[in-house]
Amino acid sequence: MASSPTPVRTQMIEAREPPDQRRGVLGWLRANLFSGPLNSLVSIVTIALLVRLLWPFLEWSLFDADWLGSSRDACSGDGACWVFISARFESIVYGFYPEAARWRVDLVFAMLAVLIAWLALPRLPAKPWVGLFALVGFPVIAYFLLVGGHFGLMDVPTREWGGLMLTLTVAVVGIVGSLPIGVLLALGRRSTMPLVKGVSVIFIEFWRGVPLITVLFMASVMLPLFVPSEIEFDKLLRALIGIMFFWSAYMAEVVRGGLQAIDKGQNEAGQALGLSYWQRMGLIILPQALKLVIPGIVNTFISLFKDTSLVLIIGLFDLLAIIRAGLTDTDWLGFAMEGYVFAALVYWVFCFSMSRYSQYIERRLHTGHKR
Amino acid sequence: MSEASAPRHDSEPMIEIKRLNKWYGDFHVLRDIDLSVARGERIVICGPSGSGKSTMIRCINHLEAHQQGEIVVGGVTMTQDIKRIEQIRRQVGMVFQHFNLFPHLTVLENCCLSQIWVQKKPRREAEKTAMEFLDRVQIANQAKKYPGQLSGGQQQRVAIARALCMRPEVMLFDEPTSALDPEMIKEVLDVMVELAREGMTMLCVTHEMGFAKTVADRVIFMDQGQIIEQAPPERFFNEPRSERTRTFLSQILGH
Numbered sequence: 001m002a003s004s005p006t007p008v009r010t011q012m013i014e015a016r017e018p019p020d021q022r023r024g025v026l027g028w029l030r031a032n033l034f035s036g037p038l039n040s041l042v043s044i045v046t047i048a049l050l051v052r053l054l055w056p057f058l059e060w061s062l063f064d065a066d067w068l069g070s071s072r073d074a075c076s077g078d079g080a081c082w083v084f085i086s087a088r089f090e091s092i093v094y095g096f097y098p099e100a101a102r103w104r105v106d107l108v109f110a111m112l113a114v115l116i117a118w119l120a121l122p123r124l125p126a127k128p129w130v131g132l133f134a135l136v137g138f139p140v141i142a143y144f145l146l147v148g149g150h151f152g153l154m155d156v157p158t159r160e161w162g163g164l165m166l167t168l169t170v171a172v173v174g175i176v177g178s179l180p181i182g183v184l185l186a187l188g189r190r191s192t193m194p195l196v197k198g199v200s201v202i203f204i205e206f207w208r209g210v211p212l213i214t215v216l217f218m219a220s221v222m223l224p225l226f227v228p229s230e231i232e233f234d235k236l237l238r239a240l241i242g243i244m245f246f247w248s249a250y251m252a253e254v255v256r257g258g259l260q261a262i263d264k265g266q267n268e269a270g271q272a273l274g275l276s277y278w279q280r281m282g283l284i285i286l287p288q289a290l291k292l293v294i295p296g297i298v299n300t301f302i303s304l305f306k307d308t309s310l311v312l313i314i315g316l317f318d319l320l321a322i323i324r325a326g327l328t329d330t331d332w333l334g335f336a337m338e339g340y341v342f343a344a345l346v347y348w349v350f351c352f353s354m355s356r357y358s359q360y361i362e363r364r365l366h367t368g369h370k371r
Numbered sequence: 372m373s374e375a376s377a378p379r380h381d382s383e384p385m386i387e388i389k390r391l392n393k394w395y396g397d398f399h400v401l402r403d404i405d406l407s408v409a410r411g412e413r414i415v416i417c418g419p420s421g422s423g424k425s426t427m428i429r430c431i432n433h434l435e436a437h438q439q440g441e442i443v444v445g446g447v448t449m450t451q452d453i454k455r456i457e458q459i460r461r462q463v464g465m466v467f468q469h470f471n472l473f474p475h476l477t478v479l480e481n482c483c484l485s486q487i488w489v490q491k492k493p494r495r496e497a498e499k500t501a502m503e504f505l506d507r508v509q510i511a512n513q514a515k516k517y518p519g520q521l522s523g524g525q526q527q528r529v530a531i532a533r534a535l536c537m538r539p540e541v542m543l544f545d546e547p548t549s550a551l552d553p554e555m556i557k558e559v560l561d562v563m564v565e566l567a568r569e570g571m572t573m574l575c576v577t578h579e580m581g582f583a584k585t586v587a588d589r590v591i592f593m594d595q596g597q598i599i600e601q602a603p604p605e606r607f608f609n610e611p612r613s614e615r616t617r618t619f620l621s622q623i624l625g626h
Contacts, residue, residue, distance in 0.1 A: 263471075265467055265471035266471060266473065268434050268467070269467065269471035269472070269473070271432070271434060271460065272432055272434065272463070272464070272534070273460070273533070274457050274485060274537065275484075275485055275488060275489060276453075276457070279488050283484060284473055284484075288473075291475065
């Protein structure tokens with residue numbers, strides 16, 4: 001070595017800029033897809049497979065598809081005939097809801113959209129009040145609007161509900177109901193009071209141990225056996241209660257996972273400061289625990305949303321059921337592909353939105369640092 | 372509130388513990404503890420790990436339940452009644468080994484939370500009090516940060532401020548410097564020394580013997596769940612009477 005290192009550093013080294021690591025498109029391709037013979041081969045085969053598999057679908061669904069028209073005559077037969085969907089669009093959205101009253105559904109949709117947007121966009125003010133309205137005021141208004149029978153609105157029995165509006169009703173009620181019940185069950189399961197704990201455990205294990213289809217069958221067939229016949233329970237209401245309880249059991253276990261991850265020092269610090277049990281849970285433990293399990297909660301929401309399609313087995317016509325019903329229309333035989341692809345797309349859009357929003361909220365709530 | 376139901380007499384001890392016994396399952400952690408702490412008294416508790424010193428001070432604000440004996444804090448006798456327990460907790464502040472700040476709240480919010488929810492103060496007033504105490508522990512400039520953005524020493528100072536915001540009569544310190552890097556211990560001890568000078572009643576579990584020598588009125592040595600020896604610091608360090616105390620002191624001071 002030419003010079004030995006100095007025994008004592010007298011001059012401190014200034015921080016320097018990192019070297020330039022931008023590579024451009026070609027640089028990225030070379031580094032990631034074609035970095036060696038094997039890597040290149042794998043890349044080429046994968047791309048070829050993707051093109052080979054996706055191209056026919058794209059041709060069928062987009063390039064050769066028929067978009068315009070109002071009857072079967074508009075379908076050329078080369079690709080998908082989306083006229084099937086547009087011709088039946090009204091019934092896909094509203095089911096059998098009477099045409100004259102559909103503005104009520106539109107109004108509820110619009111309010112729901114505004115509320116969700118308001119709560120989701122960080123800039124808008126008065127979140128607590130809007131949230132309170134969304135949980136207390138909105139359900140009441142939506143109930144009177146959708147069911148009718150008061151204030152001069154025509155009565156629309158729930159057997160006339162259907163399509164996307166039914167799917168959204170079941171999903172929203174399920175989501176809004178199952179989270180708070182799930183949180184209470186999770187807290188109950190960790191309670192030191194044996195009775196509270198026992199009831200919670202039994203409730204959770206019962207609902208988790210039964211398939212949702214069974215729950216729905218029981219709700220529609222067995223419940224009438226137990227309640228006196230004068231009381232007529234709406235079929236939709238029974239399904240809603242079943243779905244809410246079923247998913248709240250799953251939610252409880254997701255939330256419990258979060259509760260267990262919180263250091264017990266957090267609870268002790270709250271106790272030492274004189275906070276009561278509900279204050280500690282509401283202000284310290286749950287905000288942290290729920291944030292930890294956002295992925296699990298949204299995962300449950302997504303499952304719930306998709307499983308609303310099971311209500312078709314008790315004779316409710318949700319989005320999927322109404323599309324299936326359309327397939328048996330003699331004017332439109334043979335359009336099953338279009339129907340199912342469209343149904344899949346609608347479900348996917350809703351579920352993917354939830355997934356993206358949850359990732360966004362996770363980043364936003366991240367205070368960046370543990371303890 | 373607590374003042375009304377607990378008349379103050381300066382002659383009356385701040386904390387009175389009589390024949391306290393506690394078991395974890397079959398394990399007898401605290402054995403016949405008798406301890407009386409006067410108002411303004413500063414006590415340092417030391418002893419080997421597992422000797423029950425943390426458990427003892429955690430019994431004082433009922434983070435641990437005891438099975439036998441009596442604890443009276445500021446004239447309020449501890450029972451299983453949650454109202455009683457909360458009445459005692461309002462008089463007692465606590466600082467933990469691992470700080471236990473609330474990571475989802477800013478430093479300022481950490482200090483305001485219990486003022487707002489327990490003392491029912493308006494937010495503005497709570498923030499004013501919080502800033503006063505943050506200023507006293509010299510960390511007011513970090514008020515808007517989250518705990519995770521601070522060093523260990525800074526976090527522990529925030530934790531002290533958070534406890535002081537409730538204007539407690541007694542402060543319990545449970546190994547407040549044990550989780551800190553050596554270079555941060557001093558900044559926390561300085562705050563504690565300052566607090567002791569102002570006349571706060573303090574019970575401090577620590578191995579910082581320098582701190583004990585500087586501020587303690589009394590040093591307590593515990594082993595196997597019992598109080599082995601208690602004495603003013605000069606006597607405790609210079610002429611310990613128990614063999615066990617001598618062994619312990621030689622182990623922690625010996626190098």
